[in-house]
Amino acid sequence: MRRNTIRKMKKLLHLCLTLVSFVLLASCIKENYDDCERCTLTFSYTGDVTYDIFPEHITSVSLYVFDANNRVVQTKRIEQNELKAFQGTKLNLEPGDYHIVGIGNQFDQTIVENIPSADMSQIIFRHPNTDGSGVVESNDPLYLGILDITIPSDYWYEDDVPFRSSHLKVSYTVKGYVNPNAAQAASRAGDGYLELRVKNLLPQTDFNNRAHGDKVTYDPVLNLNMENGDHEGYFNIMRHAKDSDVEFELVDKASGEVVHTLALADFLAEFTQIDVTMQEVLIPIVVEFKNIGVTVTIPDWMINDVKPGYGNN
Numbered sequence: 001m002r003r004n005t006i007r008k009m010k011k012l013l014h015l016c017l018t019l020v021s022f023v024l025l026a027s028c029i030k031e032n033y034d035d036c037e038r039c040t041l042t043f044s045y046t047g048d049v050t051y052d053i054f055p056e057h058i059t060s061v062s063l064y065v066f067d068a069n070n071r072v073v074q075t076k077r078i079e080q081n082e083l084k085a086f087q088g089t090k091l092n093l094e095p096g097d098y099h100i101v102g103i104g105n106q107f108d109q110t111i112v113e114n115i116p117s118a119d120m121s122q123i124i125f126r127h128p129n130t131d132g133s134g135v136v137e138s139n140d141p142l143y144l145g146i147l148d149i150t151i152p153s154d155y156w157y158e159d160d161v162p163f164r165s166s167h168l169k170v171s172y173t174v175k176g177y178v179n180p181n182a183a184q185a186a187s188r189a190g191d192g193y194l195e196l197r198v199k200n201l202l203p204q205t206d207f208n209n210r211a212h213g214d215k216v217t218y219d220p221v222l223n224l225n226m227e228n229g230d231h232e233g234y235f236n237i238m239r240h241a242k243d244s245d246v247e248f249e250l251v252d253k254a255s256g257e258v259v260h261t262l263a264l265a266d267f268l269a270e271f272t273q274i275d276v277t278m279q280e281v282l283i284p285i286v287v288e289f290k291n292i293g294v295t296v297t298i299p300d301w302m303i304n305d306v307k308p309g310y311g312n313n
Contacts, residue, residue, distance in 0.1 A: 038156045041100065042088035043145060045163040047279040054087060057280075058104035058143050058163060062112070063089065064207075066099040070118040073098075088161075095153040101207050104143030104163055125166075126204035126213070136203075136218045138235035142166040144209045165279040166205050167236045172196060172220065173299070174231040174250065176289040177259070192224035194231045194259075197249040202238050211238035242268045242276050250287065260287055260294050271298050 043061060045054040061083070065074040078089050103112070103125055112125045129136045145163040179193050198218040202211040220235040240246055246264035251257065267285060268274055274283055286297045 037090035037092045039091040039093050039149070039151055040088065040156065040158045041091065041147075042158075042160045043083070043102065043163060044087075044160050045104075045143060045145075047165070054163065055083070057141070059083070060105060060107075061089075061145070062103040062106045064101045064103075064112075064115070065091065065093070066101070068097040070099060070120065072115050075115075093151045095151050098149050098151065100145070100147040100149060100161055102145035102161055102163065104145065105140050106142070107140045109138065109140045110142060120207040121210070123207045124204040124213070130203035130213075130216050132216075136216065137220050138218070139167055139237060141169070141236055142205070142238075144205070144207070146207075146209070164209060165281070166209055166211075166239060168239055168276060169280075169282040170198075170220075170233075170235055170237060171282060171284045171299075172222070172233040172235075172248065173284075173286045174222065174289070175229075175286065177231065178289070179252065179254065192222050192231050193253050194222050195251050195253050196220050196222050196233055197251060198235075198237065199247045199249060200245045202240060202244075205238050209239075211240065240264070240276065248285065262287070262296055267296065270296075271302075273302065274298075 043054055043058070044052045045057060047053050047057070059080040061078045063074075063076040063078065064072055065076075067073050074091065074093070076089060076091070082089075099120075101120075101123075103110070106112070106125065109127050110125050111128045112123070114123045117123050125142065127136045127139055128134075142165075143163045144166045145161040147159060147161045149157065149159055151157050174194055177194060196219070198220060200215045201218055202213055203216045204213040205211045218235070218237065220233045222231040222233045224230075225232055237246075243265050248262040248264070249258055250260040250262075252259050262285065264283070267283075268276065275281070276283070284299050284302055286299055288295050288297065
């Protein structure tokens with residue numbers, strides 16, 4: 001009885017494999033693979049750990065395929081529902097060499113320019129308003145995947161596209177600020193009465209994952225927390241080195257007076273636990289107004305080595 005059961009299971013397995021093979025080859029001619037999606041690419045992101053955390057951080061991929069001359073031959077958008085079903089995609093490519101670039105999380109705050117260029121340093125992604133056409137509050141939580149592949153002429157090809165971070169997360173909190181004009185302060189209570197300017201930011205990243213360009217100013221939103229009176233802002237910027245000249249300028253909305261400035265390089269030099277060379281980086285700045293003056297520190301959760309609450313992206 002046991003042998004008969006095993007024999008039946010083997011026959012069933014053989015039948016299943018035959019059906020799968022038929023489905024895979026149904027649209028392909030044995031001697032001609034031109035009509036086949038013979039290239040299977042998976043996506044991965046390990047961040048600062050040793051295991052894949054792609055689903056926790058990347059919800060869409062805009063894929064660009066370049067040929068051996070770095071001319072774009074195919075583009076494809078893979079949305080979140082597709083990535084949940086299969087963390088990758090299939091491509092129909094002729095035999096040859098290709099350069100694959102994927103942008104993770106390209107949403108409304110990201111445009112791509114100079115795609116026809118054969119120079120990866122000239123193809124860039126940026127916020128649409130960094131050309132001076134409007135206000136820039138934040139970047140999308142961007143990631144970039146890069147891979148060179150060679151498609152053979154006689155068999156299916158599989159490979160993995162590793163992604164890396166293209167952004168830094170910033171949280172900026174103001175404590176204890178009292179507006180000199182109480183009436184104005186009360187009238188702005190829901191909106192907040194401080195604004196933040198982040199100056200000398202690199203506005204774009206190229207397809208080599210290098211941030212550069214003529215420096216710009218971002219205007220992140222600071223919301224007033226009605227429970228504790230804090231002004232709080234959360235936003236993303238392109239990746240910057242620790243010695244960059246990025247500067248945070250805090251302004252009183254009513255008077256237009258700059259009430260505090262902070263150089264990012266000075267902040268990172270003092271709080272060395274923040275390493276901007278890592279993949280998942282949060283720069284948590286706390287500015288507190290006291291009777292003795294203004295102090296700059298980091299949140300208690302970072303001092304006590306507790307996981308922050310500012311999302312995954």
